[in-house]
Amino acid sequence: MEEKPFSEDDTHEALKIIVTEVLTESAISNPTTSFNASLPHIDLKIHTWKTISYKEFKKQMMINDAEEAQKLEEEKAIESDKEY
Numbered sequence: 001m002e003e004k005p006f007s008e009d010d011t012h013e014a015l016k017i018i019v020t021e022v023l024t025e026s027a028i029s030n031p032t033t034s035f036n037a038s039l040p041h042i043d044l045k046i047h048t049w050k051t052i053s054y055k056e057f058k059k060q061m062m063i064n065d066a067e068e069a070q071k072l073e074e075e076k077a078i079e080s081d082k083e084y
Helices: 054-083
Strands: 002-012 015-023
Touching: none
Parallel strands: none
Antiparallel strands: 002 015
């Protein structure tokens, strides 16, 4: 979690107002995916003897997304070459 000061107001001698922006990762659906986003510190059991952490899972998902995007770009390039 990252906090950034947004604004401050100390015009009143007995009161100081600080508005802080908090950057977080939101979890829309808790237990419906592979991980329960409310408990990211609990590893996912892949096999009887193997687990994967939430951090490793997110990293693998990003790698898979990048590979998929690259494949789509390659397919588009091949299709555009066929048009000529």
